Amino acid sequence: MIELDAVIKQKAQLDAQYAEKQEIKDRMQADANKLKRKMDQATKLIDSLADNKTAWTERSAGFTTQKLKLTGDTAKASAFVSYCGPFNAAFRDMLSDQYFANDLNVKKIPNTDDLKLTDFLVDDNTVAEWNMEGLPADDLSIQNGIMVTRSSRYPLMIDPQSQAISWIRTREPELEKMGFIFTLNNPNLRDALKLPLMDGQPVLIENVENEVDPMLDPLLEKQIIQKGRNKLLMLGDQEYDYDDKFRLYMTSRMSNPLWSPELAAKTTIIDFAVTIVGLEQQLLGRLISREQKALEDQLNGVKESVNLSKKTLSKLEADLLQRLANAEGSLLDDTELIDVLGNIKTKSAEVKQSLEEATITQEEIGIKREAFRPVAARGAVLYFCI
Numbered sequence: 001m002i003e004l005d006a007v008i009k010q011k012a013q014l015d016a017q018y019a020e021k022q023e024i025k026d027r028m029q030a031d032a033n034k035l036k037r038k039m040d041q042a043t044k045l046i047d048s049l050a051d052n053k054t055a056w057t058e059r060s061a062g063f064t065t066q067k068l069k070l071t072g073d074t075a076k077a078s079a080f081v082s083y084c085g086p087f088n089a090a091f092r093d094m095l096s097d098q099y100f101a102n103d104l105n106v107k108k109i110p111n112t113d114d115l116k117l118t119d120f121l122v123d124d125n126t127v128a129e130w131n132m133e134g135l136p137a138d139d140l141s142i143q144n145g146i147m148v149t150r151s152s153r154y155p156l157m158i159d160p161q162s163q164a165i166s167w168i169r170t171r172e173p174e175l176e177k178m179g180f181i182f183t184l185n186n187p188n189l190r191d192a193l194k195l196p197l198m199d200g201q202p203v204l205i206e207n208v209e210n211e212v213d214p215m216l217d218p219l220l221e222k223q224i225i226q227k228g229r230n231k232l233l234m235l236g237d238q239e240y241d242y243d244d245k246f247r248l249y250m251t252s253r254m255s256n257p258l259w260s261p262e263l264a265a266k267t268t269i270i271d272f273a274v275t276i277v278g279l280e281q282q283l284l285g286r287l288i289s290r291e292q293k294a295l296e297d298q299l300n301g302v303k304e305s306v307n308l309s310k311k312t313l314s315k316l317e318a319d320l321l322q323r324l325a326n327a328e329g330s331l332l333d334d335t336e337l338i339d340v341l342g343n344i345k346t347k348s349a350e351v352k353q354s355l356e357e358a359t360i361t362q363e364e365i366g367i368k369r370e371a372f373r374p375v376a377a378r379g380a381v382l383y384f385c386i
Helices: 002-083 089-106 117-121 124-132 139-150 163-171 174-178 194-199 214-220 261-266 276-291 293-326 335-370 373-385
Strands: 155-158 181-183 202-206 224-227 230-235 238-241 247-252 268-271
Touching: 002 089, 002 117, 002 139, 089 139, 117 139, 124 139, 124 293, 139 155, 139 163, 139 268, 139 276, 163 174, 163 202, 163 247, 174 202, 194 238, 214 230, 276 293, 276 373, 293 335
Parallel strands: 155 247, 155 268, 181 202, 202 247
Antiparallel strands: 224 230, 230 238
16 A cells, blocks of 8 residues: 555656646747747848848938038028029029029038939929929929929919919819919909918919009918917908918919019019920920820820839838837837738839839830920920021
8 A cells, every 4th residue: 555655656746747847848849939930020020121221221321411411402492492483494503503502602501512402302203293284394394393382482473385374273173173263353353362261272363464463462471360270361451261271373474574572572483484495395295195196195104103103112111111110119029010011012012013114114105205306396496486
């Protein structure tokens, strides 16, 4: 009986030892599985971020220099938007590259020597959208688009060929839809402004001549009155509700208007008069639309595809950076984030592939379009000769 008790006790000890060893083995296996999962997640994370490493490294290297020169570049860009609108391309370049740059250098303010203001002030996606809306693709027109959209003062556009009107009407479809296109001769202009001012809608005033009705001075000078949560604007002897989204565009058909310095101070004067380069590009598009409409339609489709791809790519990159910036704790523990990064990488690869294909197609179409350029160039020269 004693021997049986000893055997039972010994067996219980062996069972306990076995259970302990099994528990240790299970823990080791669990740790191994956990380590393997982390290794897999680390691999996925590295693979997801590897494609952006080169671009981010290059940007990071340039940030220090960019931050150092940002004050001067911003001053140059602000001066360009504020003062260069009334002038042609050559004088704009002279002002920005010589006068503005020299003034900054004399004051020892760091700035970029060969700063391209269009790249500094607007991105390619926005320019592509403007081109799809009808704004010509030459540098002068892009500069005009920047001034219209970036200036703090309302734009007053010199527009003898109606380029600005065409672009603004396409850009702001509410103008024709709501009937917010007026002239200064309209006797009910003040009352007609009430609704767009209150709802933050766009207004286009056409055919401005040498003077603007003084009744509009409070609007041009943005003499906004704050009463509680409401913003009011006094026009004549009446107060109107004012919404910050309100946009005012003014155009003149005169090629050489005699506007006073006071009007120039209240508005941003922008010369939209066509240039020979811009006219040549527009004639080329119209010529191909007439002779080979399918080719021009294909080009417009490719441009729209390229624009959409670039916007998607920018959105994916912004989403990626936002998720990385807002991630809490170890990235390896955030399974959802790693899965999202993997999806973003896949979509980015697809978008880049479609962008490359669209670029190749655009180049092929461009070669075919160039065959018609001599006719467009001749038409532009003939127009300016006449």
